[in-house]
Amino acid sequence: MELSKNKRKYIRSLQQKKYRQKYNKFVAEGDKIVSEILAAQHSVEFVVATPDWLDNYTGPVPNAEIFTLPIEAMRKASDLSTTQGVLAVVDLMPVPELPKPGWTIFLDDIQDPGNAGTILRIADWFGVSQVVFSNQSADLYNAKVIQASMGAFLRVPVWRSSLAAFRQKASDVPVYAAHMEGTSIFELSNPQPGILVVGNEGHGLTPDIKEQVDQFISIPRGPGGGAESLNAGVATGIIISQLIRYEV
Amino acid sequence: MELSKNKRKYIRSLQQKKYRQKYNKFVAEGDKIVSEILAAQHSVEFVVATPDWLDNYTGPVPNAEIFTLPIEAMRKASDLSTTQGVLAVVDLMPVPELPKPGWTIFLDDIQDPGNAGTILRIADWFGVSQVVFSNQSADLYNAKVIQASMGAFLRVPVWRSSLAAFRQKASDVPVYAAHMEGTSIFELSNPQPGILVVGNEGHGLTPDIKEQVDQFISIPRGPGGGAESLNAGVATGIIISQLIRYEV
Structure with a gap:
């Protein structure tokens, strides 16, 4: 037709x-x-x-x-x-009403649609309960987010919310964030399921969110490593793979 | 001017x-x-x-x-x-003559320039000794590879070679590859530094390379996880972060 x-x-x-x-x-x-x-x-x-x-x-x-x-x-x-x-x-996907228990990934102004989609795909693989996009993050329905997610948006509930507003609905869970000066992901002691905050690609964590973090987590550089940082999607994958593993 | x-x-x-x-x-x-x-x-x-x-x-x-x-x-x-x-x-960067000891990442026809650049950045962070691009992989000097690498190409030696030709120059080291049916990355016993092969985004490992692999490595899905696979860059980051850690 x-x-x-x-x-x-x-x-x-x-x-x-x-x-x-x-x-x-x-x-x-x-x-x-x-x-x-x-x-x-x-x-x-x-x-x-x-x-x-x-x-x-x-x-x-x-x-x-x-x-x-x-x-x-x-x-x-x-x-x-x-x-x-x-x-x-x-x-559009239905807007979730209540947070599910388990791990949440919070995107603190993730602007690259490829990164946002890749993180959704990671969440899908590791069974993360929901992903929250901050109000300044890329739009879920941007064609590049949808493509990079490889269908994850069909399975992982996505919120659009500030961290504070999301936490009012979630029960009292710890807030972790990826940060260069945090505790090594390999040396955490018994982390409880909570919210993992991933900071903006260029500027890192926004100041009001930084104040809400209970524990900063870092990925140690290898011996002889030179890069300034890792890509936001890769860092999220490495941290979540370990956090989920602690749980098992 | x-x-x-x-x-x-x-x-x-x-x-x-x-x-x-x-x-x-x-x-x-x-x-x-x-x-x-x-x-x-x-x-x-x-x-x-x-x-x-x-x-x-x-x-x-x-x-x-x-x-x-x-x-x-x-x-x-x-x-x-x-x-x-x-x-x-x-x-262009000088072509390396001899492999350096330590870990090597081999890109088995990685076609997405963003993935190739992201993997270089990972190699740089974790101190991987060299990255080998198979002859069918993206070109190192593609603008998107260079951008995604965030300067890693200045620090990590890059080869363009078949796996067989590279192995003739490298001393006898084990070949690992990311594969859905491999041993869990969390359950490897004492891996020795060698070559980690990362397969093509759509087709996975090419058959002649699969035959050269000594050990297949998988990243276990989380409980309730649904995605079919992880992005090639993210999977490489998760595996390398663990392999380097075993070494320490």
């Missing part, structure tokens, strides 16, 4: 956060993500795909209208510079 | 690997990387900077010609879509 001018305009409008919020929808692109959304039976408004993609798709039949377009026309309708044959207009 | 048409053309030509190899030069962009290159006194052909960048720069005076350009003109001369006020045309 033809994709009307209005629908194209609608898809492009969803590149902007204000329209995502207005319509409660976002655009997911690429075979991997769209297939995961359809497999999870998450609510989909419509799918736009190339005939090729449809021919090769083997998942559950979408409960939504499907528009087929040649790949060049997809490119015009789409958010990303290279399309991968399929996109879907999808409901 | 004016930047001639020929110089602009030269800078743009260095976006292509064949010209980087022909001239033995690459383009480094952005304050962080260029400042590190100048601080390391690595050989620089010339620098192109905005008046603003020059006013704020406090490092050692470059031993090279400096061209000043307004920011809009920088954008035209440059590789990246957003420029950061400075670029430098720089010698």
Whole structure:
């Protein structure tokens, strides 16, 4: 079926956060993500795909209208510079009401969408209970966050909240933060599940959040190591892998 | 001083690997990387900077010609879509002749330049002795590899070689590889420094490399974890952080 001018305009409008919020929808692109959304039976408004993609798709039949377009026309309708044959207009995830017990990762103004998505993927792998995006962090529905998350956004509850507001809802749990001068992650004594704060890529922890931290955690450099710091996603992965391990 | 048409053309030509190899030069962009290159006194052909960048720069005076350009003109001369006020045309790093003892990371067709750069940064942090890029991996001097490495390429020797050719030069060391069905990284018994192989983002380990592996290593999922895999950079960080730790 033809994709009307209005629908194209609608898809492009969803590149902007204000329209995502207005319509409660976002655009997911690429075979991997769209297939995961359809497999999870998450609510989909419509799918736009190339005939090729449809021919090769083997998942559950979408409960939504499907528009087929040649790949060049997809490119015009789409958010990303290279399309991968399929996109879907999808409901935003439900806003969680109550924190779940277990570990929480708090993103303190993480601005790089690749980092935010990678951290969601880490949270998904290690079974972290929720990820909280500070109000200044990247938007969950930014196409690059969704892509880097590899479908994690379907499984890990995501909050958008200040740390203080989240803590009012969570029971009294310890707050940990990655920090160069903290205790080595390999020398913590029996950490209890709580909130792990990950600071901004350039500026680190914001001052009001730093005040709320009970324990700073560092990743020791190796012998002869030279780098100034680790990437925010990598640091989060190393710390969470150890924290989860202490728990077992 | 004016930047001639020929110089602009030269800078743009260095976006292509064949010209980087022909001239033995690459383009480094952005304050962080260029400042590190100048601080390391690595050989620089010339620098192109905005008046603003020059006013704020406090490092050692470059031993090279400096061209000043307004920011809009920088954008035209440059590789990246957003420029950061400075670029430098720089010698490629010397090709290492002998492997250094200690840990080696081997990139088995890592294609995402962000991942390759992030892994270099990890190697730098943990004091890994060298990183070997397989012949099909991203090019070290791709602008995104250099940016993600955060200057690590200045400190970590980088090889471009097949695993077999590298092993002929290295003394007989064990080969480890990240693999879903390997031994848990938390349960290795006394690993000896060797080569850690990181597989391609989509396809994992190539078959001929898989045959050379002595020990497969996995990162256990957390309780309730759902993701299919971890990002290649994050997985490398988690494994290396543990391997280096066993050594201490």
